[in-house]
Amino acid sequence: MAKYNKVSEAVIRRLPKYYRYLKDMEKNGVQRISSRELSDKMGLTASQIRQDFNCFGGFGQQGYGYNVSELCNEIRKILGLHKNYNVIIAGAGNLGQALANYIGFEREGFYIKAIFDVNPRLIGMSIRGIQIMDIDAMKDFITNNDIQVGVVCVPKDKAQEVTNQMVESGIKSIWNFAPIDVETPDDVAVENVHLSDTLYTLVYKMNEI
Amino acid sequence: MAKYNKVSEAVIRRLPKYYRYLKDMEKNGVQRISSRELSDKMGLTASQIRQDFNCFGGFGQQGYGYNVSELCNEIRKILGLHKNYNVIIAGAGNLGQALANYIGFEREGFYIKAIFDVNPRLIGMSIRGIQIMDIDAMKDFITNNDIQVGVVCVPKDKAQEVTNQMVESGIKSIWNFAPIDVETPDDVAVENVHLSDTLYTLVYKMNEI
DNA sequence: TATATATCGTTAAAAAAATAACAAAGCATA
DNA sequence: TATGCTTTGTTATTTTTTTAACGATATATA
Numbered sequence: 476m477a478k479y480n481k482v483s484e485a486v487i488r489r490l491p492k493y494y495r496y497l498k499d500m501e502k503n504g505v506q507r508i509s510s511r512e513l514s515d516k517m518g519l520t521a522s523q524i525r526q527d528f529n530c531f532g533g534f535g536q537q538g539y540g541y542n543v544s545e546l547c548n549e550i551r552k553i554l555g556l557h558k559n560y561n562v563i564i565a566g567a568g569n570l571g572q573a574l575a576n577y578i579g580f581e582r583e584g585f586y587i588k589a590i591f592d593v594n595p596r597l598i599g600m601s602i603r604g605i606q607i608m609d610i611d612a613m614k615d616f617i618t619n620n621d622i623q624v625g626v627v628c629v630p631k632d633k634a635q636e637v638t639n640q641m642v643e644s645g646i647k648s649i650w651n652f653a654p655i656d657v658e659t660p661d662d663v664a665v666e667n668v669h670l671s672d673t674l675y676t677l678v679y680k681m682n683e684i
Numbered sequence: 685m686a687k688y689n690k691v692s693e694a695v696i697r698r699l700p701k702y703y704r705y706l707k708d709m710e711k712n713g714v715q716r717i718s719s720r721e722l723s724d725k726m727g728l729t730a731s732q733i734r735q736d737f738n739c740f741g742g743f744g745q746q747g748y749g750y751n752v753s754e755l756c757n758e759i760r761k762i763l764g765l766h767k768n769y770n771v772i773i774a775g776a777g778n779l780g781q782a783l784a785n786y787i788g789f790e791r792e793g794f795y796i797k798a799i800f801d802v803n804p805r806l807i808g809m810s811i812r813g814i815q816i817m818d819i820d821a822m823k824d825f826i827t828n829n830d831i832q833v834g835v836v837c838v839p840k841d842k843a844q845e846v847t848n849q850m851v852e853s854g855i856k857s858i859w860n861f862a863p864i865d866v867e868t869p870d871d872v873a874v875e876n877v878h879l880s881d882t883l884y885t886l887v888y889k890m891n892e893i
Numbered sequence: 894t895a896t897a898t899a900t901c902g903t904t905a906a907a908a909a910a911a912t913a914a915c916a917a918a919g920c921a922t923a
Numbered sequence: 924t925a926t927g928c929t930t931t932g933t934t935a936t937t938t939t940t941t942t943a944a945c946g947a948t949a950t951a952t953a
Contacts, residue, residue, distance in 0.1 A: 666885060
């Protein structure tokens, strides 16, 4: 699968940002953009932008710049957003429900197929047509429904256990929101999102100013 | 305010992670830890850990290591979590409500004082005793209630406008969840949290494996 | 008390990332 | 068509970040 020789983490983390800006420009009818203009908008250097894009092959043209919608499409493909993904959420608490309610994911091809929880009062309910099911049914559901992405929204002390269950059932991507770094085998991708971390960094910066 | 000579962004972004691990160890009764042990737990190098801590002065002792609760406290102070902060949330949608419902922030001294929205059906309701008010009342509320942190959970096209209102009212920290990079004057700290970005990075990694 | 061991703080080296520089290639204009 | 301008892709340089090395200092043990 690995299409490109070892692209650095730093570059990869910038891809979604490029994608955001390009999508926006495309929507606004912008047809072409130079690395210079893009650098102004995004607060990066033009040099970095050109180098980043060149990790994946040159999408631009000398004397012209980049075609916005073409570039946008390339980045969509690089990120893998041209494909669809089936998703489940473990944990129907505040955050789990908020994610289930958010329609933006579907627009990028992420389809939430079910939510799982331990709370009997939640089981049986549904959010936007997505059923909340007993967490004991999760492993079977994953196996039978071709689920690629598992979202972990359970409390901290259950996060690793739930992750393990997802991994055992064949999920290859874990998007974890519990405030702990969950671990996965080498062949399972994981993103530990720590919302509080950014809040703490924020107040650090505020106090530093 | 700037206590330490230019600590790099990379180091600052690791502080919350140290804090998380140390808090956990402290809770579990661990009294001392060496940079070596900590590096094993956290997946960093011991060298990096020692260098990071030394940006803020040495907290350890040769031949012994670090006292966990002492170190934890130091990092708490460095981040500014020994103080309390008054917070408001703009946008009582899914995410705004989820954040308001999350009790973890209070444990670190972040007190949510009010939520603001445009929706008349939400205005007047309350979440955990936190009132949802008309967004037109936001500026006055900020001015009169010593608010330091503003959380932006409004739709993308209103995010910059709401940010501006917060800044005009004297808020010094913006924690933005709208999928756009909001901009602030130099003396106002901002963290643009893009949840989708981490999802996209996740599937990139999955496809790469 | 003396000696061996552990571990920090700090300086040095290596690696990675960002920036700058510039030739090559296309566009635009006369 | 010829000439000047723009802008890329790519190589070189600089800066930043990470890792390694090691003297100094404390602990632990005999």
